[in-house]
Amino acid sequence: xxxxxxxxxxxxxxxxxxxxxxxxxxxxxxxxxxxxxxxxxxxxxxxxxxxxxxxxxxxxxxxxxxxxxxxxxxxxxxxxxxxxxxxxxxxxxxxxxxxxxxxxxxxxxxxxxxxxxxxxxxxxxxxxxxxxxxxxxxxxxxxxxxxxxxxxxxxxxxxxxxxxxxxxxxxxxxxxxxxxxxxxxxxxxxxxxxxxxxxxxxxxxxxxxxxxxxxxxxxxxxxxxxxxxxxxxxxxxxxxxx
Numbered sequence: 289x290x291x292x293x294x295x296x297x298x299x300x301x302x303x304x305x306x307x308x309x310x311x312x313x314x315x316x317x318x319x320x321x322x323x324x325x326x327x328x329x330x331x332x333x334x335x336x337x338x339x340x341x342x343x344x345x346x347x348x349x350x351x352x353x354x355x356x357x358x359x360x361x362x363x364x365x366x367x368x369x370x371x372x373x374x375x376x377x378x379x380x381x382x383x384x385x386x387x388x389x390x391x392x393x394x395x396x397x398x399x400x401x402x403x404x405x406x407x408x409x410x411x412x413x414x415x416x417x418x419x420x421x422x423x424x425x426x427x428x429x430x431x432x433x434x435x436x437x438x439x440x441x442x443x444x445x446x447x448x449x450x451x452x453x454x455x456x457x458x459x460x461x462x463x464x465x466x467x468x469x470x471x472x473x474x475x476x477x478x479x480x481x482x483x484x485x486x487x488x489x490x491x492x493x494x495x496x497x498x499x500x501x502x503x504x505x506x507x508x509x510x511x512x513x514x515x516x517x518x519x520x521x522x523x524x525x526x527x528x529x530x
Contacts, residue, residue, distance in 0.1 A: 340364055340410050340418045349426045349507045354384060354399045357425065362392055365412040370396040372406040375423040381406075400427045431456040431503035431511040440484070442518040445491055449473060449517065452484040456503035456511060465512055467499030470519065475501070484517075494520045 341361040350357065359370070366388035372381045383396035400406065405423035434455040443449055454462060454475075462482040464475055471490030476483045482501075496518045503511050 338363055338414075339416050340368065340412055342408055342410065342418055342420045342424070345408060345424050348424060349428060349509060350398070350400070351430060351509075352399070352401050352403070352427060354397055356395050356397045359394050359396060359408065359410070360392060361410070361418075363412070363416075364388065364391050364394050364410070365414065368394060368413070369411045370394065371409040371411075372398055372400060372425060373409060373419070374402065375405045375407060377402075377404075380409075398425075400425075403427050403429065426507055428505065428507045428509060429458060430509040431459040431505050433503065433511060433513045435513070435515075437513050437515065439516045439518065442520065443488065445495075445519045445521040446488055447519075448487040449484060454482045454484065454501060454513075454515075455480060456513075458505045459503040459511075460506050462501050462503050465500040465502040467514075468497060469499055470495075470497045470517055473517070488519050491519050492521065494518075 340363045342359060343361045345360075346358045347355070367386055368388070370383040370386050372383070373379070374381075379402070381398065381400055383398055385397045387395040389395060394410070396408075404427055406425040406427065407420050407423050408425060409417060409419040411417035434457060435453065440452050440454075441449060456462070457480060459480055459482075461477045461479070462475065463477065469475065469484070470486075470488045472488050473484055473486035476485060496516055498514065498516045500512050500514045503513070
């Protein structure tokens with residue numbers, strides 16, 4: 289008996305016994321198959337419209353400590369699996385926890401001990417998944433201050449402070465965040481090490497200047513540290529001490 293479904297596609301003389309035997313020597317195939325219509329695809333499921341997507345994450349730079357990252361996109365199903373994939377080593381780290389907010393937002397908490405950049409992968413419970421096309425997440429330590437907080441020197445009023453080094457690992461630059469430097473003293477920013485230089489001017493009585501310096505790294509992470517400089521006036525008005 290001819291197969292009616294195959295007949296509908298224009299392939300004649302294919303019988304059930306020939307299909308079973310795996311031989312169809314007298315089958316005739318048309319030179320051009322008919323167009324496949326929607327009716328012929330009845331019962332075939334497509335998944336393109338159901339795949340999860342990733343639009344953005346926030347924050348995009350985190351430290352090595354446990355941090356919640358909000359991921360926005362589409363087609364999330366409660367509760368998906370979320371991984372971070374190291375772009376250099378390929379190491380996969382599964383999120384500590386995942387909170388489902390909606391079909392367009394989830395919150396994944398990561399603890400990633402290795403600095404680097406990471407792809408994000410999301411897999412719904414139905415097996416449909418997506419991986420970000422770029423390494424969206426950066427793991428980096430904030431600048432680490434080497435110079436201790438507090439006083440960085442005491443000097444006679446109106447005297448030079450020489451060069452005072454302010455050191456923070458991973459720092460790409462420093463800025464005055466709050467407070468004020470003494471008149472005549474300036475902050476000279478640098479990579480890892482910045483300096484305070486100049487000759488104090490403006491004070492006429494014993495004065496302590498308090499200020500906060502902010503170190504910033506390549507990922508725009510910051511670390512603040514408070515310092516002070518003291519200037520004293522005595523009979524000679526030129527004595528310097530540290």
